[in-house]
Amino acid sequence: MGETTTDAFLVARCRAGDPEAWNELVERFSRYVYAICMQAYRLSPSDAEDVFQEVFARVYERLDSLRSDDAVRPWIAQLTRRLCIDSLRASGREGPSDAETLEPAGVDDMIGLLDEAMVVRAGLEAVGEPCSEILDRFFCRDESYRTIGEALSLPSGTVASRISRCLGKLKVELEGRS
C-alpha cells in the first residue's frame, strides 16, 4: 500500500513553510477545484483558469486563518464556489446578480459527487503504484488499453485484467475506510 498524508498534516506542513507541501497541496486539490469550475459551474476555460489561480492564491494567503486543518477541503470548495459565482456575475452572461440565481441547477449534488470522488481518489493514493497509475490512466485520463500497455510496457491483453484486479484492491481499501 502507498503512503498518504492526511489533509491536516499537509496543511500543517504548508504552514511550517515546507515548499514541497505546497506543491502536494496544489496537486491534491487541483482536480477538485478544476472539476467544480468546469463541471459544477460550467465556466469557460479562460474563466475557469482565472478562478483556479485565484483559489490557490487565496488558499496560500489565508492558510493561517483556517480554523481546523481537517476542514481544508470544504474550505476550498466554498472558496471555489464563491469565486465561480463572482466570475459568472462579472461575465454578465446571467441577468440577475444574486448568488442563488447564479448557481446552476444541481451544483450541490455535483459537489457532493466530487466529494465522494475525492474519497475514492484518496483510496487510490493509498493503494499506491502500480494500481494508482493504471487506474488513473484508464479512468481519469481516458487512455485506451493500447496506450496504457505501451506506457507501462504491458501487453494490452493484460491491461484489462490489471485494471480489474486494481479496482478490486481499491474497493477493499475503500471498504476499510468506511
Place this chain on the structure above:
Amino acid sequence: MNGYDEERIGELLRLLPDAPEAWVRAAQELPQARGEVDQIVARAEQDAAFRARLVADLESALQAEGYEASPSVLAHVRLRLKSYG
C-alpha cells in the same frame, strides 16, 4: 458513498480528470512568483501608462520592460489587473 461497487468507483474517478498541467504548475510556483507579482502590480498602480500597456498585452509589455516573467507571474499579474481591464 453508497457501497463500493467497481462501476461506481470508475464513475467517480472519471469525475476528476487532471487539471491542465500549466495551471497546476503556475499555482505551485506562486510562492516564488509572489514578490515579482507584487512589484509589477505596485508599479502598475502608480503608472497608468504602464498599466494600460499591461492590460493591452501583458506578455509583450513585460518583455519590453525587461521582465522575464514565468507563466505563474503572468497568470497572477493578469488576475490582479483584471479589475482594470
